[in-house]
Amino acid sequence: MTLSLAEQTLAPHRARPWRRRAAGLFSSPGNALVSLVVAALLALGVWWFLRWAIVDAAWTGGAEACKTHAGACWPFIWTNWRLMAFGVYPQEVMWRPAISLALMVGVIGLSMAPRFWGWPLIVAWVATPAAVCALLGGGLGLRPVSTNDWGGLPLTLLVWMIAFAGAFVFAVPLALARRSKMGGLRVASIIVIELVRGAPMLVALYVSRFIVPMMAPAFDVNLFVSVEAALILFVASYLAEIIRAGLQSLPSGQAEAAHALGLSGWRTIQLVLLPQALRAVIPALVNLGIGVLLSTPLVAVIGMTDFLSAVKEAASHEQEWPGCYTIAYFVAGAVFFSVCFTVSRYSRWLERRLRASGHA
Amino acid sequence: MTQTQAAERRAHASNPPAIEFVGVDKWYGAHHALRDIYLTVDSGERVVVCGPSGSGKSTLIRCVNRLEEHQRGAIWVNGVELTHSLKQTDRVRQDVGMVFQQFNLFPHLTVLQNCTLAPIWGRNVARAEAEETALALLDKVRIADQAHKFPNQLSGGQQQRVAIARALCMKPKIMLFDEPTSALDPEMVKEVLDTMTALAGEGMTMMVVTHEMGFARRVADRVVFMDEGEIVEIGEPEAFFKAPRQERTQQFLSQLLH
Numbered sequence: 335m336t337l338s339l340a341e342q343t344l345a346p347h348r349a350r351p352w353r354r355r356a357a358g359l360f361s362s363p364g365n366a367l368v369s370l371v372v373a374a375l376l377a378l379g380v381w382w383f384l385r386w387a388i389v390d391a392a393w394t395g396g397a398e399a400c401k402t403h404a405g406a407c408w409p410f411i412w413t414n415w416r417l418m419a420f421g422v423y424p425q426e427v428m429w430r431p432a433i434s435l436a437l438m439v440g441v442i443g444l445s446m447a448p449r450f451w452g453w454p455l456i457v458a459w460v461a462t463p464a465a466v467c468a469l470l471g472g473g474l475g476l477r478p479v480s481t482n483d484w485g486g487l488p489l490t491l492l493v494w495m496i497a498f499a500g501a502f503v504f505a506v507p508l509a510l511a512r513r514s515k516m517g518g519l520r521v522a523s524i525i526v527i528e529l530v531r532g533a534p535m536l537v538a539l540y541v542s543r544f545i546v547p548m549m550a551p552a553f554d555v556n557l558f559v560s561v562e563a564a565l566i567l568f569v570a571s572y573l574a575e576i577i578r579a580g581l582q583s584l585p586s587g588q589a590e591a592a593h594a595l596g597l598s599g600w601r602t603i604q605l606v607l608l609p610q611a612l613r614a615v616i617p618a619l620v621n622l623g624i625g626v627l628l629s630t631p632l633v634a635v636i637g638m639t640d641f642l643s644a645v646k647e648a649a650s651h652e653q654e655w656p657g658c659y660t661i662a663y664f665v666a667g668a669v670f671f672s673v674c675f676t677v678s679r680y681s682r683w684l685e686r687r688l689r690a691s692g693h694a
Numbered sequence: 695m696t697q698t699q700a701a702e703r704r705a706h707a708s709n710p711p712a713i714e715f716v717g718v719d720k721w722y723g724a725h726h727a728l729r730d731i732y733l734t735v736d737s738g739e740r741v742v743v744c745g746p747s748g749s750g751k752s753t754l755i756r757c758v759n760r761l762e763e764h765q766r767g768a769i770w771v772n773g774v775e776l777t778h779s780l781k782q783t784d785r786v787r788q789d790v791g792m793v794f795q796q797f798n799l800f801p802h803l804t805v806l807q808n809c810t811l812a813p814i815w816g817r818n819v820a821r822a823e824a825e826e827t828a829l830a831l832l833d834k835v836r837i838a839d840q841a842h843k844f845p846n847q848l849s850g851g852q853q854q855r856v857a858i859a860r861a862l863c864m865k866p867k868i869m870l871f872d873e874p875t876s877a878l879d880p881e882m883v884k885e886v887l888d889t890m891t892a893l894a895g896e897g898m899t900m901m902v903v904t905h906e907m908g909f910a911r912r913v914a915d916r917v918v919f920m921d922e923g924e925i926v927e928i929g930e931p932e933a934f935f936k937a938p939r940q941e942r943t944q945q946f947l948s949q950l951l952h
Contacts, residue, residue: 585796585798587794587796587798588798588800590761590794590798591792591794591798591799591800591857592800592812593759593761593787594759594761594787594790594791594792594794594861594870595787595791595811595812595816595860595861595864596784596787596788596812596816596817596864597811597812597815597816598784598816601815601816605811605815606800606811609802610800610801610802613802
């Protein structure tokens with residue numbers, strides 16, 4: 335489950351013309367045979383899927399319609415999408431998670447455009463999770479809703495956003511400390527990074543939720559806070575290594591030029607080294623982002639109703655809706671896939687763009 | 695001159711020399727990179743440092759703004775001694791500009807941003823003022839029309855001229871050049887040397903590590919020849935090139951001519 339985090343390799347692909355890609359498919363009788371078999375299997379798979387998702391599917395009606403159709407049970411989605419998307423959040427104030435979701439998607443979308451990279455974006459990444467917490471939890475005169483009732487997509491995205499933004503706060507000092515000339519600082523940073531990276535995310539969640547409050551009752555905080563604490567530390571240790579790699583990829587002349595210009599050590603890091611280091615590791619950052627997003631369902635294990643467990647919750651009416659598990663998990667998978675696929679396409683586009691403009 | 699004599703002279707001088715090396719030694723591990731260096735560069739003087747590769751000439755110039763630390767002796771720049779004190783190092787760097795062999799422009803910033811970064815963030819100059827200064831200096835190195843491009847979009851010669859303008863934006867009293875034309879294609883060497891010659895004409899104190907002997911002849915007040923971490927010979931260009939006194943200098947010059 336946490337494998338996605340460990341597999342940090344991401345080989346950049348070059349788009350090739352179709353002809354060159356097709357060239358090897360029929361170059362010998364053996365190759366032709368393999369190609370035909372694979373094509374037949376693919377066609378069969380696509381046909382099965384289309385038959386399930388469209389031809390044999392129930393599109394309208396209720397649970398009754400699903401009993402007479404062998405395919406996908408779309409009415410289940412029409413009826414239960416609120417529960418799947420927002421969990422058990424009170425129905426009458428559903429606009430709050432809806433706006434939260436839109437807000438976060440908007441800010442993440444803006445973050446993807448290089449023209450918005452700068453201080454305002456950093457402010458937005460601090461302000462948005464705060465605003466969403468207020469919106470969901472009931473600040474500013476809104477009716478309070480316990481964090482236990484937060485759920486679904488907004489919760490998944492909020493957990494992800496705070497984990498990633500919070501991780502940056504710790505990852506940058508950790509990465510710098512690991513490159514520091516001061517031995518004590520370096521060793522401390524290495525210990526933290528390697529300890530956290532050496533344990534599965536699930537362990538981090540358990541330690542934060544159960545072990546820490548047992549050892550130190552003062553840290554018996556609510557579920558949401560302990561989940562975020564674990565995730566931030568976990569993501570930060572991976573992020574620190576990525577940032578360190580980025581810093582190491584820079585030629586020493588960059589820091590020398592900045593020093594020669596009289597910039598202080600901190601200004602050099604902030605204005606010259608970090609901006610370049612982060613650009614250099616964008617593919618790895620995106621990879622980590624996807625990995626963390628795909629690992630968020632783990633928070634369900636310690637009792638959080640994230641998107642996937644909201645879907646599971648909705649699909650638990652098996653008797654009423656025959657076969658609803660299939661459609662529910664199909665939709666959940668499609669949501670995760672479309673997010674991750676979009677993001678990975680974005681990463682490739684961004685790399686090309688940065689290279690073209692002479693940034694990278 | 696002993697260290698005490700040098701210190702006394704400095705104490706009495708109203709105009710301290712721009713750069714002064716007093717018995718400086720530097721090691722990289724076991725390698726003795728600078729050996730007992732004594733060198734004084736006066737304000738407004740142009741000194742060219744030459745020598746075979748590995749002779750310590752880059753190390754020497756990099757000690758002036760403490761990109762390298764020396765282990766023995768003293769280095770004074772405009773009356774400020776370079777020590778472990780960050781404050782003093784910072785004071786020296788405010789007065790000393792540097793141009794590198796590999797340009798070392800910041801690739802993520804435009805030409806103009808390269809030039810305004812240090813004035814704005816290191817010296818609290820207002821953005822508008824910093825940009826005005828930068829554009830004037832970019833104009834002086836004849837590259838103002840490229841101000842909004844990124845460094846990688848420029849040729850090597852253009853990049854090096856930007857690097858010179860960037861250093862000048864801090865209004866330095868001393869300019870260090872560390873093999874500024876060595877990474878350039880031959881047809882671009884002249885544009886950079888012309889820029890440096892113009893700068894010398896304005897009375898800038900310059901210390902230049904270079905293999906361009908034509909430049910040394912035309913521009914230098916003195917030429918320093920180094921070999922194996924030592925200063926072998928210092929002379930005025932005319933005498934240095936026509937009648938070098940040391941055998942090692944003669945060897946080096948004969949290799950250059952062939």
